[in-house]
Amino acid sequence: MSFEHTRTTPSADDNAALLSEVAAEVARCQACVLYKHALKPVPGDGDPNAAILFIGEAPGRYENQQGKPFVGAAGQFLEDLLRSIGLRRDQVFIANVVKHWPPGNRDPLPEEIATCGGFLDRQIEIINPQVIVTLGRFSMAKFFPGERISRIHGVARRHRNRMVLPLYHPAAALHQANLRRTIEEDFKRIPAALAEAEKLATPAAPIKPPEPAQTPEPPPQQLSLF
Ligand code: URA
Numbered sequence: 001m002s003f004e005h006t007r008t009t010p011s012a013d014d015n016a017a018l019l020s021e022v023a024a025e026v027a028r029c030q031a032c033v034l035y036k037h038a039l040k041p042v043p044g045d046g047d048p049n050a051a052i053l054f055i056g057e058a059p060g061r062y063e064n065q066q067g068k069p070f071v072g073a074a075g076q077f078l079e080d081l082l083r084s085i086g087l088r089r090d091q092v093f094i095a096n097v098v099k100h101w102p103p104g105n106r107d108p109l110p111e112e113i114a115t116c117g118g119f120l121d122r123q124i125e126i127i128n129p130q131v132i133v134t135l136g137r138f139s140m141a142k143f144f145p146g147e148r149i150s151r152i153h154g155v156a157r158r159h160r161n162r163m164v165l166p167l168y169h170p171a172a173a174l175h176q177a178n179l180r181r182t183i184e185e186d187f188k189r190i191p192a193a194l195a196e197a198e199k200l201a202t203p204a205a206p207i208k209p210p211e212p213a214q215t216p217e218p219p220p221q222q223l224s225l226f
Helices: 012-028 061-066 073-084 110-127 137-143 170-175 177-187 190-201
Strands: 052-056 093-096 131-135 157-159 162-167
Touching: 012 110, 052 110, 052 137, 073 170, 073 177, 093 110, 110 137, 131 137, 131 190, 137 162, 162 177, 162 190, 170 177
Parallel strands: 052 093, 052 131, 131 162
Antiparallel strands: 157 162
C-alpha cells in the first residue's frame, strides 16, 4: 500500500470552464430581487486555480457597472495590499458573498446571502484554495458565525482542510486611519496562513508497522556432563 499523496490538481482550463458555468448561472439568476436593480452580475474573477481566495461582501456601484469585483476605491486599496505581499490580483481569486449589487450600496440581507450562498460554495469547491481571506463581517460570518470581527481579525484559523483568515473590509479601512494600519498589518499574515495550509495538505509520514515483538532466544541448553 502506498502512502503517497494522491490528490490530483485539476487543470486551470477545467476550473475556468466550471467557473464560467457558475458565472453564467449567476447571470441568469432571479432567485432574489437584486437582479432587478443590477446592471451587470459580478460573479468574481482571478486565477481559477488560486491558492488564495478573497471573499468580499457585495458589488458596489462601480463593480455593478463593470461586472468585476473590487474595481472602486476599496479595490485600489486591495491591490495595494496585495502588492505589499508580492501578489497581483490575477494571481488570486476575488469573489463576493452576494453577486448582484444591493441598490444604494446597502448591506446584503440575510435571505439574499442565503440565496446566493450556493454560488460561493461552488466557487470554493472548484478553486479549492488553501487559504480563504474574508473581507468584512459578512464573509467572516460564513465561516465563523456569531464571532465579532474586532475580536478575531488577523488570526488565521483552520476551517476543514484549509486556513481562513478574517480581515476587516478594505472599504472600512479607507475611512478609518487606525483600521487602515490594522488591515495592513493583518495582510502580512497571509504568507504564514499559506505556509500553515501547506502543512495541512502535506501527507502524514507513513505509519511504520510495528517491529515484530522480539521473542527472547531460549538460553543455550547446558549439556549435562552426566
Ligand atoms: N466591496 C465588496 O465587498 N465587494 C466588491 O466587489 C467591491 C466592494
